[in-house]
Amino acid sequence: MRYRAYARALLPALLLLTGAAPSAPAFDLVPLGVNGGVEEPTSAYHITARGARSGVMCDAGTLAASIDQARRRGRYPRAASRQEVMTSISAYLITHAHLDHVAGLVLASPDDTKKDIMALAPVNQAIADHYFNWSAWPNMGDRGASPRLALYHYRDLEPGGPPTAIAGTGMSVTAYRLSHAGSPSTAFLLQNGSEALLCLGDTGPDAVEGSTRLNELWRAVAPLARQGRLRGIVIEASYPDPVPDARLYGHLTPSWLGKELQTLRGMVGDDTRMKALPILVTHIKPSRTSRSSRVDVSRQLKDLGFFNFIVLRQGRAYAL
Numbered sequence: 001m002r003y004r005a006y007a008r009a010l011l012p013a014l015l016l017l018t019g020a021a022p023s024a025p026a027f028d029l030v031p032l033g034v035n036g037g038v039e040e041p042t043s044a045y046h047i048t049a050r051g052a053r054s055g056v057m058c059d060a061g062t063l064a065a066s067i068d069q070a071r072r073r074g075r076y077p078r079a080a081s082r083q084e085v086m087t088s089i090s091a092y093l094i095t096h097a098h099l100d101h102v103a104g105l106v107l108a109s110p111d112d113t114k115k116d117i118m119a120l121a122p123v124n125q126a127i128a129d130h131y132f133n134w135s136a137w138p139n140m141g142d143r144g145a146s147p148r149l150a151l152y153h154y155r156d157l158e159p160g161g162p163p164t165a166i167a168g169t170g171m172s173v174t175a176y177r178l179s180h181a182g183s184p185s186t187a188f189l190l191q192n193g194s195e196a197l198l199c200l201g202d203t204g205p206d207a208v209e210g211s212t213r214l215n216e217l218w219r220a221v222a223p224l225a226r227q228g229r230l231r232g233i234v235i236e237a238s239y240p241d242p243v244p245d246a247r248l249y250g251h252l253t254p255s256w257l258g259k260e261l262q263t264l265r266g267m268v269g270d271d272t273r274m275k276a277l278p279i280l281v282t283h284i285k286p287s288r289t290s291r292s293s294r295v296d297v298s299r300q301l302k303d304l305g306f307f308n309f310i311v312l313r314q315g316r317a318y319a320l
């Protein structure tokens, strides 16, 4: 009997060592917008380290109205008001300055509280030049046209640089460059202690972009995936297949997403880990034709097999 008690006591530690134990969630994700343009609400992902009071937005294509909608659905149990949810956002991580990724941030800014906008230098520059410039909108930032209202503090992130702490969130972030039809886009690797979550902005496949950005990103995160510390990858699949390469405009389809993930799979070298890794698919562009592209993309991902694809739904809560 003593042996059995001993084994019972030892089992959780053994499971932890072998990685077989189901680990407690490390991140909470609420997608506020999952569309890739044409129809609102567009890309915005509210990410919080489990147990923390403040989190971040990875992109902010939509904000105020979508927060209200998520509140009505009970996604913010501890927050009574929109203002409280807005206040609980410590920083905006902006992948690129296209409108479908920043419109919510600009529109909600008059009601916002002081925050950091964390992005690669060219992205911050584009926000300062094209939105907060007293022409498109009052200058809510601390750069560019005077007077500077300095509600937002721009923080330039060094690509691939050491993790930068995000005050009050328990998380740090590392930015990696992506190629989006030749213009700069970003993947943010968020870390909560030993655990990580990857949030990508718009990106084309390396083969079409003539780039190695995705390859470099996969190389950077493969060790985390191998160790079971990568809790998910938020990534786009903008159009259903087939799309001629010349008409991808810096985006992925299910087949291209599958090819890119096969590259990551090769680097991870552990199919059990790779199969379990949540691939959180988003930024689907509503179709011009009558058939729903969301249905088509979902079916095509399913047909790819192997990977753990989860097509994100707006206003749902995901524990990762």
Ligand SMILES: [Zn+2]
Binding pocket: 036, 037, 043, 098, 100, 101, 202, 283
């Ligand atoms: Zn976009």
